Amino acid sequence: MLGRTDTAMDDLLNEFLAETAEILSDAGGAIVAWEADPADRAQLDAIFRLVHTIKGSSGFLALPRVTALAHAAEDALDQVRRGHRAADAALVSGVLAVIDRLNALCVTLGQDGTEPVGDDRDVIGALSPREEQASAPAPVQVAGVPMRREEDVGADPNGWRSIRVPLPLLDSVMTGVTDIVLARNEFARMLRESGADSATIAAFDRLSDSIAAMRQSVSQMRMQRIDKLFAPLPRIVRDLAQELGKKIAFQTSGGEVELDREMMENIRDPLIHIVRNAIDHGIETLDDRVAAGKDITATISVAARQSGNQIEIEVRDDGRGLSPEALVAKAVASRLLTAADARALSPREKLELIFRPGFSTAAKVTEVSGRGVGMDIVKANVEKIGGVVDIRNDEGRGLAILLRVPMTLTIISGLMVRAAGQYFAIPRGAVREVLLESGDTVRIDRVGGGELATVRGEQFPLLRLENLLGCARAADDGEDDRALVIVRPGQGQSYALSVAAIHDHEELVIKPAAPMIMATGLYAGTTLPDNGRPVLLLDVQGLLAVAGVDASEAGRSKDGLADAEAEAAATRDATQLLLFRDMDERVRGIRLSVIERVEDVPLPALFESAGRVQAKIGEEIFPVHAARPPVGTGHIKLLRLHDGRSVLCYPIAEVIDIVRLPDAIQPSGVPGLIAGVVLIGGAPVELIDPFWLMEQQAARSLPLPRREPLCHLADDHDGWGVNFLAPILRGAGYRVTLAAETADETPDLLLCLSDDGELCGHAAGDVPMIRLRSSIEAAAPDDQSVYRYDREALLAAMRRRVGGARP
Template identity: 40%
Template structure:
């Protein structure tokens, strides 16, 4: 066969396969609504295309199949026949056969054996199917493609690429990024002045962009995945004799190709469960006052970096109490524990390993059978699973998964000389080792006391069975928050780095250990295992929702016995003095790179979450460090940061010992004096002047006023008003011009401030102020504000 012919066949195979995939869903929809002309046309177009190509390529069997189907469908199109389930079954069977043949063609195999004649015979209508044989329209010959043949125009131009090629490009880009990092290290090693840095930066920013675009190219509409279940629902529903309507709502949601493959199985399981156990038989439904046809709805929404996939059915639902009873019977938990769970937590018990018992397994699936596997895979992917159900009304299961697996913001940690990656989404805070941390043994587990809460903690190396460099009490603790909400400390030898890592799947036998989700490659080309936090936690003795209820109970009891002391965090400041801050003001403890700190003119600032917040407690020595630990304080409105030079601990604060010493307050903690950081003063400073709500009008048409003066006016607590007629507390007139002055003096301004560009100190003619006499300007602005407030009060 000439090479050109090969290309044509490859094109045909590709087109046929795509059309087939798109058709899967259409067919079932069409069966539901046989008069849906558009769907019929789509199916017709496919068989017509296949028929046309077969003749050309000489595939007689394929031609006979498509020809017969085309004939049958064309009768339907002409209104000579109705599409009933028998016809749909027959057409489905033929499309399956065509699909197999297309695969054979691609693989260059002979067609597999099969009785095409039986398939074709199934297309022939039984007598009762014929409608109006005397249909006068029947004789009409028309263009077999009709208006449907017109392809939609004005679409985006697209090309078709083999997926493997795309994957190769992705891995090529990853290679380039790694090679780029290597280059960066060598440029660094050469020292400055080589002139390569700028070029390297350019290359690396292009690479970053390239990676983003190529990742986008791998996105696929989730509707493709969803439609692939239509057939399953249809087949399963007819097998079980439960009529089911299947609704899909996916909008424009797109998801990484890799992720599609990973959620395919769990979703399949959930849909199977819904039909098998959720939806009742038609007669039961009618008896319960529901429509005979059950409804299953598959939906997808994108929120940020997550995709929420919902599977809702209107079946019999689940009774949370029954689930709990069964869980108790199966020994998953004790009745005591079950009593403390919320209804939602009880439903979640169906995901506990060991919940389902063999006698519940039907030929298809048991409710609960494999639910632990479904939840585990959701969690492994960095997602979650939640279950809602109303007995008698149906269930709704939500599967949350990240948009892509490929790039995960992570921190890398060191344990026993080895580097591991932890997804940043789990990290609550990082606690540096210090002698003041207090550890206790509670219930056979080591606990660390942080801000008044006991958190279980254990050594990562110990759980992994490797030798740690330091004992737990001297390790850095990464506080990790599990999906269930419980927080535990993971002891490590140190933090290596943080950044975005490309996490790749690793051998099943390694995943099977339950400790890892995949593997990442670090900048130096070394492999780092990505930890399965849920698995590590379980191995460390911390697990599942039930445990959490136990902890919650324990801490509630502990809380009752405690005296109502204020709790505080103590630390060493940059001035080497021991300080304390009340815990309630602390939002969190973070570690930032020194580059996030700005010591420029004015107050020190910290870049956090893309905003600037005032930073206290630092001096110039901060620039000598690579990283700074910072307490983020929050008063409900604003944030202020306070830098620590060392050590964190918590202490109970007895405010009766507080003494004012000069400008600061000192309290006694464990008999030693500690400077109490006054949050009020910090926030007062951050809030600038008073927000007196005073209004000011200035000629915004003037560039100097807009760019130079307006910020100053606003910084003094004024609100700038544009409306020329609104009453204001202060009106500013620049270089008093005939046109402005009478208007302003006549307007409803309590005070008029005149500014001149003539250089003069103090108030000049007519009380005008030189525009760069900053002190006088500020004084005038503040005076007017005080006057306005006095006026308000009067």
């Protein structure tokens, strides 16, 4: 690789570069995961060990720049481990910058064999606490350092953990092992037919075990866990989400699935492109997600699974999905097809327009996407290695893109089954259990248009292989011999497959089948068992897709089904709460159902007219709940509250999240902007009262009455009326007179503050009277008095008797 004569040094350097590349690949995803949960000490310790390994190896090879970078990152992480420093975003970004610089150095080191000249003070300085960055030392240039020669290194060959083997040599070994397995299968058939003695069969069994062990070892040489492919994705999602101002939770599953290393390299770029597209195009902005009633934090998941000789990788997001009509309009506008051709497209063909060369859904060209060189290249690269790209669209709710690629030639353990007089193979790894269909533990029920198998209380959708293949049952297939194969094609899925009979378990060499056969979606390849007759390998996930049934394991049992339905009902009935940061920087919440949308408007769009703040949005003007319009040239977010008839805008600083409103609410003691307080994530959050907001808006919209009603307080012996009640009444739009005061006009209403009210009754005459009692409970069912601290009941009673006052 380096073109040097000291081969021992070359081997050491190659070993270091290979090991460091794996460490750096793992470290990026681990750091992003740790950022999401800084309290995860195990994750922090794992990252620390990775960086420490690079530091130790580079010091042995005399690479000062690499050592200095690793040491700086190690020191910063150690401060966090000791509790001397917080794990904030600046620290995480600094460690990721070190990872990037180490990657760049390793690339140059692999090409030139010499550590390049450079200064890493900027990256190392970013790791320091902010108060120390100002006093950082002057930059130090590190000259290119050649690798030490063989005589300088006391290398121990026994300490080497790996060697590099050319891929063609591995291919040759794999081909040889495949031929050995096929020969063994043929020899096993000949032994069974010839009736060999027990000693010969025992010797063959030992040989068969040795071949199986050798096959296992050789097949692993070219295989790698697919989590190596997933490792850089968390970092990509983190950086791009921050750049676009989006909140995204990234998930992966199926990392234990193994794939040929060369195949993995071929799909790395298409996978990264699909993930970046999901972030840029698929995931909506925060405001759009709020308007759609979705969680603020979007989800992107990447899942892998093995199906026979194929690996499926699904990238799924919960964004806006694809609009077929919008795709057609874009394609027509871009002159990729005519309007007449567009009308003839099927729904599936409309979605596949995104694979047209030059087609792009981006509104403008950015550094992320929009140049029209995206999905067509992805499709071409995947098909070049014998794979396919499939789209599963749910407009408005999300999009899933499925990559299905061959795992290359391999050998798997298979279960041979019979149906419609033919033999088929099922990957042994997907088989959970095998039972007789007529067994005591199995019950078959017909539900709607399908069948349901209940095995020991657990329910599975039942698929009959003959029906899926479109074939009739063989005449010699008996009902009593039929078997059920409980298949688990992926995590969280399982179903029962009914077959005519079970044949045997065998080691099978898997090869791709003809394209027309693979296009049915039922098969994952072809194999040659020990009888020498080609057999098709069933695609256990493809069978499920062709049947079109839901094989989800959630809520399978009767109790689990009831719980799942109850949970779904609770989720539907739960009130969603929009969390936001108010203009005073306090975190508050308001019911999502009262929000029509979130507007992002320029500050000059808010103005004051006739003593009220209003906002011009489009061609309309809406009232704003604010004392005065803000000043400046930036933008402001407005919550548009809608009560079915009118709109009121409420200014906020930023949207935080959408959460479920807890059941426990501590109500506010008095009417006002804050209706109460709840705990969200252990922190108190104030709830905005939309009723009060609309009430204030309606009050300001009504003209003031021409005459304020006069209210007289009688029997105020202890001063409660003048000190407590009178201010409330004046604030509600009433004039108030007391017992000691004389007035030139007859009062419109008499409020009696005495419990018996006898004196007030004589003084009232023809004036309407309301008696206030001091106890909460009424004395009798026909008691018309009002509790003195029931503000709403009192004001309502006063409005009924005299009217005209402000609410």
